[in-house]
Amino acid sequence: MIRFRLLAAGFACATLFEASAEAQRKKPAPAPAATTASAAGATKEAPADEIYRLGREALGRGSFETALRLFRALSGEARWETDPRFVFNRAQAARYVGEAGEALHGYTRYLELDSKAADAATVREELARLLKTAPEPIRKYFATALRDDWEKALRDTELERALREAPAVKIKVAFRRDGAPPGEPLTVYLFAGRAVFFTAKNDETENAVWETWIVPTLPVLAPEGMGAPPLLALPAGRPFVVELGVNLVSKPVVLRAPPVPGFPVDPETEAWKLEIVVELDRLGPPVFVALGRAGVSLADVRSAPTEPFLTIGKKKRDVPSVATPISFGPRPVKADSKLWSKVPLLVVDLPGKDAEVERWAGPLGAFDVVNRFGRVDGSRLYVRSTPDGPSLQALPR
Numbered sequence: 001m002i003r004f005r006l007l008a009a010g011f012a013c014a015t016l017f018e019a020s021a022e023a024q025r026k027k028p029a030p031a032p033a034a035t036t037a038s039a040a041g042a043t044k045e046a047p048a049d050e051i052y053r054l055g056r057e058a059l060g061r062g063s064f065e066t067a068l069r070l071f072r073a074l075s076g077e078a079r080w081e082t083d084p085r086f087v088f089n090r091a092q093a094a095r096y097v098g099e100a101g102e103a104l105h106g107y108t109r110y111l112e113l114d115s116k117a118a119d120a121a122t123v124r125e126e127l128a129r130l131l132k133t134a135p136e137p138i139r140k141y142f143a144t145a146l147r148d149d150w151e152k153a154l155r156d157t158e159l160e161r162a163l164r165e166a167p168a169v170k171i172k173v174a175f176r177r178d179g180a181p182p183g184e185p186l187t188v189y190l191f192a193g194r195a196v197f198f199t200a201k202n203d204e205t206e207n208a209v210w211e212t213w214i215v216p217t218l219p220v221l222a223p224e225g226m227g228a229p230p231l232l233a234l235p236a237g238r239p240f241v242v243e244l245g246v247n248l249v250s251k252p253v254v255l256r257a258p259p260v261p262g263f264p265v266d267p268e269t270e271a272w273k274l275e276i277v278v279e280l281d282r283l284g285p286p287v288f289v290a291l292g293r294a295g296v297s298l299a300d301v302r303s304a305p306t307e308p309f310l311t312i313g314k315k316k317r318d319v320p321s322v323a324t325p326i327s328f329g330p331r332p333v334k335a336d337s338k339l340w341s342k343v344p345l346l347v348v349d350l351p352g353k354d355a356e357v358e359r360w361a362g363p364l365g366a367f368d369v370v371n372r373f374g375r376v377d378g379s380r381l382y383v384r385s386t387p388d389g390p391s392l393q394a395l396p397r
Contacts, residue, residue: 048077052086059089064096084113088123095126100134101141108264127264131230139221139230142263146219150236159390162383165371166194168284169214174275175222175232186275187226192217193278195287196239196373196381196392203365206332206342209243210364212250213373213381214278215392222272229268232257237392239381240276246330246344248280248287285371286325289348291318292368298360299339301347309334310345310361317350319362323370324348330364 055070071090080086091106107123107130117123131138154160171193174186197213219236222228234240234257242250255274259265280287300315310333330344345361352358374385382391 048074048080052080055093056089059093062096064093068093068097068099082113084110084117087113095130098137099141100130100137101139101145104130104138104264105141105145105262109262112261124264131264131266131268135230136224139224142231142233142260143219143221145262146221146233146235146260150217150219153237153392156390158383159392162373162390163194163196163215163217165285166196166215166373167287167369167371168281169193169195169278170281171214171216171220172277172279173220175226175228176273176275177228178271178273189223191220192281195244195278195280197376198244198369198372200292200364200367201243204340204343204363206344208330208344208364209245209251210248210330212242212244212278213239213376214242215239215381220274228272229266231260231263231266231269232272233260234258234274235260239392242276242278244278244280246332247328248326248330250276250278252277288323288325288370289346289367290323290370291321291366293365296362296366298348298362298366299345301359301361305347308332310347312337312339312345312361317360319366320348320350324350327359329361331361333361 051070051074055067055074058064058067058070068090071086071093074080074086087106088110091103091110094100094106095103104127107127111117111120111123114120154163169192171191172188173191174188176184176186193214193216195212196215199211200208201211202208216234216236216238220234222232234255238258240253240255242253244250253276255276257269257272257274296319297316298319299312300317301310302313303309303311305328308331310329310331312333325348327347327349329346331347332342332344333340335342340363343363345363346367347359347361349357350360373381373383374389375382375387377387380387380391380393383389
């Protein structure tokens, strides 16, 4: 979850809109400061409380840059991070300084912490105004927040290792607004990702596919200049499911940008969709397979990798029990074949007699992908086979 570091103390909240510039410059009456007892029984203001008090005073007299610097200086203090009054004050300072993205994030967090606030309707109006008047600063702030959140997730070394070793994929995305003409030409943008879990579906039929969980390794963001709303994105680390078919290219899928905690739900974003096709990236880590199901033999391949259909012979051998990279496929068998007619098969290269390389093929269900995550449990993907290990939250489906 993306979290804006929230800093607050128990003081009265600054109002969203002041009546005049004179009111902004007017110094507010000091609020009672938090105190800590000294060894001699005397009291003094805690450093964090003093910084917050100074920030509030700076905000009240219109020294917005100073106020924002002071509020930022308190980041990381857990005692303040759930206080809606501070969150609001920092958002105020950010708005007056011109930091539209930071203000948007702060106002949203304020409403998440206190949805029944007396000024909630006014704050929502301000959120709508910011989205309309400052889309590019908000887009840049949002992109930075998504990247920062993903970097924090990758501090889990086991999670980072599992993703690094998983097969690499290319994520091809077209951003389309609802109601756009079906034949309207769209620009396709390329993003990097990993394939982290595989399940064979419709095995040993001509409709066989791998149901595959895909994880973007960078935020999938609508670029500047195309007129898309600033919060249109699929966050890095948010898995989605595709069906990888012939030559490990997926059928197209359509996704909606999910809501991101700390940012408002934008009706404009909800009016857009992401049309996605995924394919294996041959330049990244390959798909390693081993024996997945007993009782299935491989057939020898008589056709070349450049041919659109497989020709298989009568020779048989067992699926290897050691990790072996896929050579190519899945590729459908010729329709006139007596075995596996039209069924897409995976092809692997295995050592034969006299150290010669032989080419063998088998159905998807005969193989288990070795370099994948441990398991899927409900809506989460786990690196380890138990639900106690590092995991990724799945995209709601």
